[in-house]
Amino acid sequence: MSLAAVAATPTPWKPTRPVTLVVPYTPGGGTDSVARAVSKQLSVIWGQPVVIENLPGADGLIGTRKVIDAKPDGTTLLMQVPAIVLTRYTPGLKGVDPVSQLQPITAVAQASNAVVISGKLPAKSLAEFVEYCRRPGQRCSVATTDNQSRIMSRQFVSEEKLDSTVIVNYRGTAAIVTDMIANNVDMAFTGITAALPHHKTGALRFIATTGDRRASALPDVATTAEAGFAQYRSVNWFGLFAPRGLPPDAAQGLVAALREAVKAPDVRTAIVAAGAEPLVSTSDEFAAQVKAEGDRLGALVKRHPLE
Structure with a gap:
């Protein structure tokens, strides 16, 4: 390449001051774990601090609004x-x-x-848990955090005809894990991260995962499709958003930096530990994925409205 060509090559975008990465949920869950893993590596790549700010509340809307209202310069x-x-x-x-x-x-x-239950329950599979909750006089409970888990829980209770089962809403996964270990709540559709250490000790039990194939962190746990409950398929993406109006060079720079960040062994290890797999897409691909998920969940919420 000639010197003229080198000089004409644009320098990849990167922030010129510290970056805030907002996680609109409580610390300790999968979203928080993935964000912290990539933020450390982004700090190295950019030579700028990347600070995680947990702003839970209003089903994620409090933290989300902060980003909506921020300046579209790539630093929030x-x-x-x-x-x-x-x-x-x-x-x-x-x-x-x-x-x-x-x-x-x-x-x-x-x-x-994943579908996780208290380790104190007798059920060893999703089918056994359904039968357990259908016993005369048995009152089961399902814990939820965000709207997605609420919709799945409402679908589950309705379609499995678990008329005596109650749905209990929590502010974060950590509280669900604590109550499930104490046998105060029976089951949850949730991420893998927070419950995994307790599954290994037997305090909690994963009885199914909801993806298209078995989770790498839980190779011995059947998918919902394998268990005969394919209608509860759910794939969870962890995605990066910016305020509207972000310049194209900044968007491309963010994608390039994240593609580099997830190659770092410690980042990949942290993502896998969160029950996930690294997957950096183009902005167009991600926008299409968000729309497809909106269409799918929108159809589901029409059948099982949020309260």
Whole structure:
């Protein structure tokens, strides 16, 4: 390459001041774990601090709004999951659609959700848990955190005809894990991260995962399709969003930096430990994935409305 060509090659975009990566959920879950893993490596790549800010509340809308209102210069970013597409259906939020006010940048990782139950229950499979909850006089409970898990829980209780089962809403996965270990709540559709150490000790039990294939962190646990419950398929992406109006060179720079970041062995290890797999897509691919998930969950919420 000639010197003239080298001089004409544009320098890849990178931030010129510290970056805030907002996680709109409590610390300790899969979204938080993935965000912290990539933020450390992005700091190295950019030579700028990347600070995680956990802003839970209002089904992720509090943290999400901070990013919507931020200047679109690449220094305020959002890590979100498919629950974001359900915000518009949440009663009390008056149809607010954060997806339409954000710019999808890229998926960072993809994971199965999982069905986890208290280790004190006799069920060893999803079918056995359904039969357990159908026993006369048996009152089971299902814990939820975000809108996606609420929809799946409502679908599960309705379609399996678990009329005596109650759905209990929590603010974060850590609280669910604590109550499930104590046998105060029976089951949850949730991410793998927070429950995995307790599955290994027997305090909790994974009885299915919801992806298209078995989770690498749980190779001995059947998928919902293998268990005969294919209608509960759910693939969880961890995706990066920016305020609308981000310049194209900044969006391309973010994708390039994340593609480099997930190659780092410690980042890959952290993502796998969160029950996920690294998956960096183009902005167009990610936007299409967000739309497809919105269409799927939108159809589901029409059958099982949020309350």
